[in-house]
Amino acid sequence: xxxxxxxxxxxxxxxxxxxxxxxxxxxxxxxxxxxxxxxxxxxxxxxxxxxxxxxxxxxxxxxxxxxxxxxxxxxxxxxxxxxxxxxxxxxxxxxxxxxxxxxxxxxxxxxxxxxxxxxxxxxxxxxxxxxxxxxxxxxxxxxxxxxxxxxxxxxxxxxxxxxxxxxxxxxxxxxxxxxxxxxxxxxxxxxxxxxxxxxxxxxxxxxxxxxxxxxxxxxxxxxxxxxxxxxxxxxxxxxxxxxxxxxxxxxxxxxxxxxxxxxxxxxxxxxxxxxxxxxxxxxxxxxxxxxxxxxxxxxxxxxxxxxxxxxxxxxxxxxxxxxxxxxxxxxxxxxxxxxxxxxxxxxxxxxxxxxxxxxxxxxxxxxxxxxxxxxxxxxxxxxxxxxxxxxxxxxxxxxxxxxxxxxxxxxxxxxxxxxxxxxxxxxxxxxxxxxxxxxxxxxxxxxxxxxxxxxxxxxxxxxxxxxxxxxxxxxxxxxxxxxxxxxxxxxxxxxxxxxxxxxxxxxxxxxxxxxxxxxxxxxxxxxxxxxxxxxxxxxxxxxxxxxxxxxxxxxxxxxxxxxxxxxxxxxxxxxxxxxxxxxxxxxxxxxxxxxxxxxxxxxxxxxxxxxxxxxxxxxxxxxxxxxxxxxxxxxxxxxxxxxxxxxxxxxxxxxxxxxxxxxxxxxxxxxxxxxxxxxxxxxxxxxxxxxxxxxxxxxxxxxxxxxxxxxxxxxxxxxxxxxxxxxxxxxxxxxxxxxxxxxxxxxxxxxxxxxxxxxxxxxxxxxxxxxxxxxxxxxxxxxxxxxxxxxxxxxxxxxxxxxxxxxxxxxxxxxxxxxxxxxxxxxxxxxxxxxxxxxxxxxxxxxxxxxxxxxxxxxxxxxxxxxxxxxxxxxxxxxxxxxxxxxxxxxxxxxxxxxxxxxxxxxxxxxxxxxxxxx
Amino acid sequence: xxxxxxxxxxxxxxxxxxxxxxxxxxxxxxxxxxxxxxxx
Numbered sequence: 001x002x003x004x005x006x007x008x009x010x011x012x013x014x015x016x017x018x019x020x021x022x023x024x025x026x027x028x029x030x031x032x033x034x035x036x037x038x039x040x041x042x043x044x045x046x047x048x049x050x051x052x053x054x055x056x057x058x059x060x061x062x063x064x065x066x067x068x069x070x071x072x073x074x075x076x077x078x079x080x081x082x083x084x085x086x087x088x089x090x091x092x093x094x095x096x097x098x099x100x101x102x103x104x105x106x107x108x109x110x111x112x113x114x115x116x117x118x119x120x121x122x123x124x125x126x127x128x129x130x131x132x133x134x135x136x137x138x139x140x141x142x143x144x145x146x147x148x149x150x151x152x153x154x155x156x157x158x159x160x161x162x163x164x165x166x167x168x169x170x171x172x173x174x175x176x177x178x179x180x181x182x183x184x185x186x187x188x189x190x191x192x193x194x195x196x197x198x199x200x201x202x203x204x205x206x207x208x209x210x211x212x213x214x215x216x217x218x219x220x221x222x223x224x225x226x227x228x229x230x231x232x233x234x235x236x237x238x239x240x241x242x243x244x245x246x247x248x249x250x251x252x253x254x255x256x257x258x259x260x261x262x263x264x265x266x267x268x269x270x271x272x273x274x275x276x277x278x279x280x281x282x283x284x285x286x287x288x289x290x291x292x293x294x295x296x297x298x299x300x301x302x303x304x305x306x307x308x309x310x311x312x313x314x315x316x317x318x319x320x321x322x323x324x325x326x327x328x329x330x331x332x333x334x335x336x337x338x339x340x341x342x343x344x345x346x347x348x349x350x351x352x353x354x355x356x357x358x359x360x361x362x363x364x365x366x367x368x369x370x371x372x373x374x375x376x377x378x379x380x381x382x383x384x385x386x387x388x389x390x391x392x393x394x395x396x397x398x399x400x401x402x403x404x405x406x407x408x409x410x411x412x413x414x415x416x417x418x419x420x421x422x423x424x425x426x427x428x429x430x431x432x433x434x435x436x437x438x439x440x441x442x443x444x445x446x447x448x449x450x451x452x453x454x455x456x457x458x459x460x461x462x463x464x465x466x467x468x469x470x471x472x473x474x475x476x477x478x479x480x481x482x483x484x485x486x487x488x489x490x491x492x493x494x495x496x497x498x499x500x501x502x503x504x505x506x507x508x509x510x511x512x513x514x515x516x517x518x519x520x521x522x523x524x525x526x527x528x529x530x531x532x533x534x535x536x537x538x539x540x541x542x543x544x545x546x547x548x549x550x551x552x553x554x555x556x557x558x559x560x561x562x563x564x565x566x567x568x569x570x571x572x573x574x575x576x577x578x579x580x581x582x583x584x585x586x587x588x589x590x591x592x593x594x595x596x597x598x599x600x601x602x603x604x605x606x607x608x609x610x611x612x613x614x615x616x617x618x619x620x621x622x623x624x625x626x627x628x629x630x631x632x633x634x635x636x637x638x639x640x641x642x643x644x645x646x647x648x649x650x651x652x653x654x655x656x657x658x659x660x661x662x663x664x665x666x667x668x669x670x671x672x673x674x675x676x677x678x679x680x681x682x683x684x685x686x687x688x689x690x691x692x693x694x695x696x697x698x699x700x701x702x703x704x705x706x707x708x709x710x711x712x713x714x715x716x717x718x719x720x721x722x723x724x725x726x727x728x729x730x731x732x733x734x735x736x737x738x739x740x741x742x743x744x745x746x747x748x749x750x751x752x753x754x755x756x757x758x759x760x761x762x763x764x765x766x767x768x769x770x771x772x773x774x775x776x777x778x779x780x781x782x783x784x785x786x787x788x789x790x791x792x793x794x795x796x797x798x799x800x801x802x803x804x805x806x807x808x809x810x811x812x813x814x815x816x817x818x819x820x821x822x823x824x825x826x827x828x829x830x831x832x833x834x835x836x837x838x839x840x841x842x843x844x845x846x847x848x849x850x851x852x853x854x855x856x857x858x859x860x861x862x863x864x865x866x867x868x869x870x871x872x873x874x875x876x877x878x879x880x881x882x883x884x885x886x887x888x889x890x891x892x893x894x895x896x897x898x899x900x901x902x903x904x905x906x907x908x909x910x911x912x913x914x915x916x917x918x919x
Numbered sequence: 920x921x922x923x924x925x926x927x928x929x930x931x932x933x934x935x936x937x938x939x940x941x942x943x944x945x946x947x948x949x950x951x952x953x954x955x956x957x958x959x
Contacts, residue, residue, distance in 0.1 A: 284954075300947055303940065307951035310937050352923045359926035366933060 005276050005806040006312050007320030008269030010361020012262035012799055014324020017353035019331055020255030024247050025348035031243030032210050034177050036111030037076060039213045040204040040220060041237040042228070049615070049701050050735065053198040054232055062202065063108070065227055073220040076205030078110045081188040083200065084584045086152040086765040087181060089141040090160065095758075095765040096140045098584065099179040101151060102172070103188020103199075110205050111171040113182060116145075118168050126184045130164040137179035138166045151181060152766035153192040154585040176239075214240040261792055263485050264551045265799030266364065268544045272806040273368040274375075275540045277305065279810060281376030282534075283817050288377075289384025301377035309369030317362035321354045327798050334794055389533065400440045407437025424477040425486050427470065432459045432490050436497075449501045456498035460857075463490050464864050488554070491857045492547045499853060500539045503532055506849075523834050526825065527841035530818075538846055541807060545850025546857065548800040549891065552793050553858025554865070556883050559789035561866060562782045564875035566775070569782070572715040572874070574742075574774040575644035577609075578753050581741035581760060584768030588738050589635075595763050604751040604759075609638040611740040612726045614733035618688050619697035619705070626699050627688045631733060632719070632740065633726035639664035647674050647873075648692050649712040659712040667728040670696075670708040674717035687720070698722065701735040715873065743771070793887075800891055804847075808898030811843055815906040822906055823914030832907045839903035840896070847895040851888055 046052045059079035065071050081103035087096045106123045113121045121132055145163055152158045167173035189196050206213035206220045221236045228234055288301060329347055415430030435458050439451035507528050514524055531538040589610035599605045612633040617626035642660035653659040663669050676690040690696060690710055698706045729736050745756050757771035822835060866872050941948045
């Protein structure tokens with residue numbers, strides 16, 4: 001039974017690792033599926049860095065090299081043409097602007113391409129005007145076999161072709177999870193390369209199977225570099241190795257986030273272990289006292305507890321690792337219901353993860369057991385035999401004084417190092433430790449209530465820092481995700497300290513409210529006397545509840561901020577333009593304005609702006625490293641009437657508009673997206689760090705350098721780019737394209753934004769024009785983030801369940817411990833239901849106090865996060881009361897369910913039975 | 920040495936040390952085991 005209480009730590013770690021394993025497996029499988037046998041894709045680029053066509057003979061020679069055995073790490077070569085095209089279903093008029101034309105040779109394909117009946121596609125199926133499309137594209141176009149579709153390559157004329165098959169969803173048909181049109185290589189050469197014998201990609205399969213060929217990627221690339229003609233510059237896209245790396249990095253991040261988040265539960269689990277041991281010791285106190293009296297040493301007692309704990313720890317580690325599997329299973333079941341479709345999660349785990357979780361859990365448990373054993377073995381022999389309580393925080397206690405001094409010194413050292421390194425973690429913990437130490441010293445002279453209440457309140461104030469006092473004192477400090485755990489734990493400890501040292505006052509208040517009814521008075525008195533007598537145990541239980549409720553509340557709040565921020569984020573991202581269009585092919589603003597005129601005339605569109613974009617690199621200051629970035633231009637009229645909000649701007653510009661206007665006049669100025677700013681409490685997704693007023697060095701595609709001064713940083717950090725004027729890009733960058741359009745729709749024109757978007761896609765399908773409704777995109781993104789947060793809540797909620805079952809265990813033991821008391825109470829007239837009420841009231845009291853404390857502290861921290869973390873700019877402070885009340889109700893109901901059976905058995909105890917002194 | 924091997928080694932060392940202690944202090948071990956059986 002104790003094992004159940006001890007296995008939380010192991011179960012949470014194991015759950016986190018198994019989830020990461022599964023994710024790793026799923027992403028890797030997806031990589032294998034979407035690349036098939038292909039490990040490397042060789043492409044060629046011209047002087048300006050654009051991909052270009054090259055002669056097919058390059059691939060044919062490679063094939064010969066493989067046959068001759070010159071390339072030991074390569075076992076397959078496939079010449080191909082892959083080109084982005086727009087597609088229009090002639091039968092129903094549905095466009096799809098972003099498909100890929102895949103030209104290949106059926107005799108030399110690396111992965112199979114099968115038809116609906118799983119028969120291989122023959123050359124005849126894709127000869128001349130016949131094409132095969134994949135399932136994904138058929139779904140987009142609502143197409144069936146026999147339909148005529150129009151394919152629109154970026155160069156050359158549109159072609160009318162007939163769908164001969166819809167490929168079975170396997171092998172090549174899954175290439176990169178794209179929407180594909182398969183054609184004969186010769187046909188592709190005529191249709192898009194516009195020249196025979198030209199290709200733009202060579203797919204390479206490494207020696208080995210689909211799942212292990214990537215291991216020789218580096219060797220294969222080296223071999224290729226040796227044999228490919230040097231007249232062309234090649235790009236080696238190591239498509240499979242990249243996918244594997246993504247899988248590993250993602251699963252690593254996921255396991256880190258979940259392990260970090262589970263540290264709350266682990267801390268709560270540690271508190272539970274201590275609680276269980278303190279309880280065990282109290283139960284055996286007279287026994288232990290007698291053992292000590294007849295010659296057993298304190299050391300021996302510790303050992304005996306340790307041995308007992310060892311057995312529990314081994315069992316807990318083994319069972320916990322398996323319980324982790326169940327946690328992961330539940331999480332993925334929820335995950336699939338939230339994100340329907342897409343990836344299919346079947347639990348996959350490595351034995352090593354389970355072993356690792358088991359080991360980590362075992363060590364944590366053993367360490368806690370060791371410390372707890374040492375602590376509970378310290379007892380006063382006489383008091384133990386007489387079974388009277390040890391005085392808590394006795395005034396005379398020299399050890400409190402010494403511990404206090406040690407606390408102060410440690411706290412000072414920590415604060416000092418915090419100031420030196422500007423680490424927020426030490427700055428939080430140092431002073432907190434100091435005041436707690438000081439309180440321990442002070443209780444020699446005053447009643448413990450005062451120093452501890454004051455220090456508890458101080459810690460809460462210090463950690464939350466409502467007046468930004470610390471910023472003034474120490475300036476900006478740094479901290480990552482670990483800060484959440486440190487602030488959380490400190491806040492909860494402080495809250496518990498304040499509550500516990502003022503519990504008598506809280507109770508007095510409660511008595512005044514509930515004690516009026518005479519029949520309840522005896523129940524009430526009995527119910528609160530016990531927890532208030534065993535303050536250490538009550539405090540720990542309170543801590544467990546408060547800590548987990550705290551975490552869950554903060555996560556619920558962050559999820560709420562994300563949901564609430566859709567409107568403001570949409571505004572920041574779109575600058576007032578409802579639609580954002582992106583074309584694959586150069587679409588000049590003249591052509592755009594001619595074709596879009598009908599929509600303007602109908603009143604659907606009231607403004608549109610065309611932007612030029614160009615690839616660019618930002619040279620990092622003080623190093624020669626350059627980071628690839630984007631240049632995004634805006635027209636004069638757009639810069640003159642611009643509503644994109646800025647997070648920061650230089651002082652000389654009176655408003656955000658003024659800063660944008662300045663770009664129209666001065667080409668040496670630029671504005672950059674918000675990702676370059678450091679992020680608080682979360683992953684920073686910027687690739688470069690740039691400050692206001694920095695003069696950054698832009699490297700254009702032809703290696704010329706241009707310096708611009710950053711006069712503003714935007715709020716939005718989704719569209720990563722250096723923003724400047726169209727003229728600047730046209731003047732400075734040799735490569736640029738007119739491919740971005742900002743479109744503003746008219747309200748109440750009879751057209752919805754989605755209809756306008758589809759109409760535009762249809763009009764410009766030959767340019768591969770995709771239109772995004774900004775609000776919908778942001779909504780999806782925010783929903784995803786907030787679902788992830790809720791998933792995390794569930795993960796931690798599972799810790800809560802285990803924590804609560806711990807409370808059940810404690811109740812069972814306290815029933816056993818109080819048999820005699822129950823007997824006496826029953827003898828003096830307490831009825832059965834009064835005993836039941838006493839126990840239920842007792843557990844409800846402790847758990848509700850913990851729950852309320854946790855929720856209140858969680859709301860306080862969320863408010864600070866809202867202010868600090870930039871949420872206040874995008875979202876109102878909305879408390880999701882329903883969600884929080886449901887959480888409270890669930891936690892409370894499980895508590896009742898866990899404590900009801902032992903309480904009931906206590907109430908059924910016959911007085912005569914209970915009074916007998918037997919176990 | 921990867922993390923798992925390291926963790927396993929530490930765990931085995933802990934188990935070995937405590938196991939040795941348990942063998943040496945048989946009476947205490949017996950006491951502990953009796954406690955486990957009694958308070959399952």
